[in-house]
Amino acid sequence: MQIYNPISPVKTMVKIYPHLAFPVDSGVVEVKNIMYLTKEQESFTIWMKSLVFHSKGCTVFDSKGNLIYRVDNYNSKTCGNEVYFMDLCGKVLFTLRHKKLGLFKSWEGYNSTGTTRFRLRKNFKILPRDSSSSYKVVMGSRIADGDQQSWYKIVNRGSVFAIEDGSGRVIAEVKNKQSDISGMDLGKDVLTMMVEPQVDHSLIMGIVIAYSLTKCKL
Numbered sequence: 001m002q003i004y005n006p007i008s009p010v011k012t013m014v015k016i017y018p019h020l021a022f023p024v025d026s027g028v029v030e031v032k033n034i035m036y037l038t039k040e041q042e043s044f045t046i047w048m049k050s051l052v053f054h055s056k057g058c059t060v061f062d063s064k065g066n067l068i069y070r071v072d073n074y075n076s077k078t079c080g081n082e083v084y085f086m087d088l089c090g091k092v093l094f095t096l097r098h099k100k101l102g103l104f105k106s107w108e109g110y111n112s113t114g115t116t117r118f119r120l121r122k123n124f125k126i127l128p129r130d131s132s133s134s135y136k137v138v139m140g141s142r143i144a145d146g147d148q149q150s151w152y153k154i155v156n157r158g159s160v161f162a163i164e165d166g167s168g169r170v171i172a173e174v175k176n177k178q179s180d181i182s183g184m185d186l187g188k189d190v191l192t193m194m195v196e197p198q199v200d201h202s203l204i205m206g207i208v209i210a211y212s213l214t215k216c217k218l
Contacts, residue, residue, distance in 0.1 A: 036202040038195050044068075045177060046208070048189035048217060056218050057083075060205060069093075069202070071209055073218050083213060085109075085206050094206040096213060107210040116140060117203070120210040123153070135214065137163075137207050154211050161211070163204060171196045172204045 043063045050057030052072050060069035070090075073083045085094040094109040094117065106121035123134045135154040152171070153164045163172040176185045177192040193208065195201045212218050 036200050038197050038199050038201055040197050042195050042201065044193040044195065044201065044205070046174070046191040046193055048191070048212075058209070058212075058218065069205055071218065083209065083218060085209055093202055094209075096206070096210055098213070105214075107213050109206045109210060118207065118210075120154075120207065120214070122214070135211060137210075152207065154207070163207060171199050172201075172208075174208060 056073040137152040
């Protein structure tokens with residue numbers, strides 16, 4: 001596998017995350033006992049670039065600058081029908097597949113056993129109450145919409161979007177990342193994701209990727 005190699009990868013990645021905690025040219029690191037549940041509010045940096053040469057995707061860092069997730073879309077076209085969400089070692093956590101049923105389109109996330117973990121689709125409203133758009137995430141394959149623990153909602157308000165649980169509580173928020181020094185945005189392809197305590201950030205990241213795919217950003 002060829003690793004994505006821009007003109008100056010070290011400078012580019014350090015610019016995105018000033019306190020980079022690992023060498024860019026390091027080999028595969030063995031990761032044990034990864035805990036995906038946040039203990040406190042945590043921030044993550046999402047760089048909408050793949051580490052694989054000639055591939056679309058993104059790279060995710062934790063608050064210490066460690067690379068923890070990567071996403072690769074090996075399809076030659078933007079927004080292919082199948083995208084892989086992996087951990088640092090290349091283990092596939094979710095396979096995201098594009099589904100279409102009549103006029104309705106959705107993205108589904110499958111875990112390593114092939115079981116449907118979630119489905120994401122746009123909410124269609126005849127008379128929207130505000131200018132924001134929203135997407136619904138239903139957990140599992142067949143769960144009643146009335147169960148507040150079985151679904152989430154993505155509310156998009158311009159450059160910021162939030163993920164809410166069934167009770168309306170915000171559990172994650174994503175926006176453009178700003179430089180720690182100047183306070184200026186690092187560009188549309190560099191994002192900050194803030195996740196609340198006691199939340200599975202691997203699931204949240206999977207939902208964020210599915211949402212990005214609906215926008216053809218991968």
